[in-house]
Amino acid sequence: MTFSISFNGIELSALADGFTSIERNFGATWTNNLGPEGTTRYGQEFINNFSGAKTIVVTLIKDGIPLNWSRIRQEIAKALDVSEPSPLIFGDEPGKIWYAVPDQIPTFSEDITGLRATGTLTFVVPSGVAVSSYTQKLNADNSGGANGSITVNSDNSVDVSINNQGTLPAYPTFKFTHTSDNAYIGLAGENGVVALGGKSGTVSHKLHHYRNNKS
Incomplete structure (x- = not known):
């Protein structure tokens, strides 16, 4: 061939x-x-x-x-x-x-x-x-596998560890589903912090730790 x-x-x-x-x-x-x-x-x-x-x-x-x-x-x-x-x-x-x-x-x-x-x-x-040519997804269904892990803590915050299977740094896209009209999302990683919404709202997912691993 x-x-x-x-x-x-x-x-x-x-x-x-x-x-x-x-x-x-x-x-x-x-x-x-x-x-x-x-x-x-x-x-x-x-x-x-x-x-x-x-x-x-x-x-x-x-x-x-x-x-x-x-x-x-x-x-x-x-x-x-x-x-x-x-x-x-x-x-x-x-x-x-x-x-x-x-x-x-x-x-x-x-x-x-x-x-x-x-x-x-x-x-x-x-x-x-x-x-x-394709995108890898990390969610609750495949957590703990080759793509990384998602851990929900007792305070309802979430630790996300992403396994970058490439050879260069990768920049992930996060998708959230709010459980109220005024939810708050806070993301903290090694390069800074991003916060969206008011803290008085119900939190669907609050990410306080993000680690990007290179393989």
């Missing part, structure tokens, strides 16, 4: 006869900022570092004669004509979406003697990371 690659909603695998290589590498390019030489006796001072955009290179093949290669040139050129990062999805990781744009010259070398054409597509992912 042909390895599946789609970009901008177009199946590239339906146009090519196969892919000979894919370069996804380990993460994106890291840049380290160091202090000037001579300010420390040994080496240089480390200031900070950051991860930049990610480059992905795909090499494909198409067998046949030049007359048969006209369509793949036109269709892939159409797929690459985007004005903003678009979904790039690989068949071995269907749950990951790379929002990418084409970069450099998309090459297509036609070997008339060997009746095989070889193309190279270079993509840049500005964010440097992939995002999940």
